[in-house]
Amino acid sequence: MAVSILGGVVANRQGCETRPMAQDELHDWDAEFEAAARRPLRTRMRYAFVRTYKPVLDDATYRSFDSLAEYRAWCEANLPSWLGYGRAV
Amino acid sequence: MGARFDYAQAEEIRDVFARHGVRYLFLGKSGAILLGFPDTTQDADVFVERTMANGLALVAALRELGFTLTDAEADEIARGKDFVQLKNGPFDLDLVFAPDGIETFADAWRRRVEVEGLPDIELVRADQINQAYERVVKKDVRYRFVIDMASLEA
Numbered sequence: 001m002a003v004s005i006l007g008g009v010v011a012n013r014q015g016c017e018t019r020p021m022a023q024d025e026l027h028d029w030d031a032e033f034e035a036a037a038r039r040p041l042r043t044r045m046r047y048a049f050v051r052t053y054k055p056v057l058d059d060a061t062y063r064s065f066d067s068l069a070e071y072r073a074w075c076e077a078n079l080p081s082w083l084g085y086g087r088a089v
Numbered sequence: 090m091g092a093r094f095d096y097a098q099a100e101e102i103r104d105v106f107a108r109h110g111v112r113y114l115f116l117g118k119s120g121a122i123l124l125g126f127p128d129t130t131q132d133a134d135v136f137v138e139r140t141m142a143n144g145l146a147l148v149a150a151l152r153e154l155g156f157t158l159t160d161a162e163a164d165e166i167a168r169g170k171d172f173v174q175l176k177n178g179p180f181d182l183d184l185v186f187a188p189d190g191i192e193t194f195a196d197a198w199r200r201r202v203e204v205e206g207l208p209d210i211e212l213v214r215a216d217q218i219n220q221a222y223e224r225v226v227k228k229d230v231r232y233r234f235v236i237d238m239a240s241l242e243a
Contacts, residue, residue, distance in 0.1 A: 029127075037125030041205050042096040048122040049094040050129050061177035062162050064170045068189055071172045 054083055094119070094133050094180045101154060102133070103206050109150040112138040114201055114210045116188060123204040132181035136210065138194040139169035139186045147184075155179045190220065 036044055056079050065071040075085035106113055115123055117134040137147055144167035151166070152158060156178030158166070166173055166184065173184040191197050191210075201208045 032127040033125060036127035041123065044122060044125065045094070045096045045099065048127075048129050049119075049131070049133075051093040051131060054131070058176060061157075061175075062159075063174040064162075064165050065172040067171045067187070068185075 055080060057083065057085075092180055094131075098180050099123075099133070099207055102135075105150045105153050106147075109146040109153070110143075111146045111150050112143050112194065112198070113147075114194075114197055114208045116185065116197075116210045117183075120209045123207055123209045124202070132183055134183040134185055136185050136188055136191070136194065136197060137169070138198075141167065144169050151175070151178065151182075156182075 057075075063074075065074065072085075079085050114120070114136045115133065116136045118126070118128065118130040119133040122128065122130060137143065148158065148163045148167050152163075156175055158177070169186040171185075171187040173186075175182045175184065188197075197210045198208075201210050203209065
């Protein structure tokens with residue numbers, strides 16, 4: 001199966017930055033993707049999943065929402081902006 | 090807060106969900122990582138078919154995995170509340186019953202790929218790139234997309 005990454009934009013969760021992706025940046029990203037895809041899944045997962053405490057978000061053991069829109073609104077209203085869960089535009 | 094999600098836990102999900110007959114797909118950033126996307130994330134997201142039978146099977150599977158659910162929480166999951174965040178088990182898990190931009194579970198299931206037995210979405214067809222791009226820019230989703238290049242026409 002051939003896959004590639006959606007290119008052309010950098011959407012930065014932290015800074016809410018969106019900007020066109022430079023060609024060399026896209027090339028580097030593709031190279032990273034190809035390198036990662038060659039690694040066994042077990043290895044990819046070892047380095048892809050990280051645990052970092054996120055204030056508020058990690059302070060409850062269970063949350064549920066009637067829609068993803070409600071969840072996003074909750075994030076915007078309750079989470080520190082630097083966590084990057086707010087909208088860029 | 091649960092432990093870091095790892096390969097063994099993905100295998101546990103696969104095996105326990107299969108034993109209980111749970112219909113699900115990995116999606117979002119965790120799904121993209123299964124496909125080789127070189128990035129990091131904190132938890133796994135699964136798209137679960139919203140039927141009462143599947144919901145009840147899911148609750149039983151989650152309890153077997155070690156998630157502690159009250160009766161009220163189990164009821165919400167069984168009924169398929171749109172989005173549920175679980176941080177009361179061996180790892181953090183997001184349950185998505187109604188992801189944006191996906192009409193039905195059956196539609197997603199048809200487009201799934203399996204990575205070492207882990208059913209995965211979301212692959213985006215080439216003709217959906219513009220829609221996916223807009224969703225990233227607007228931050229309607231908090232992950233990027235993986236495009237199925239096989240769907241590109243020459």
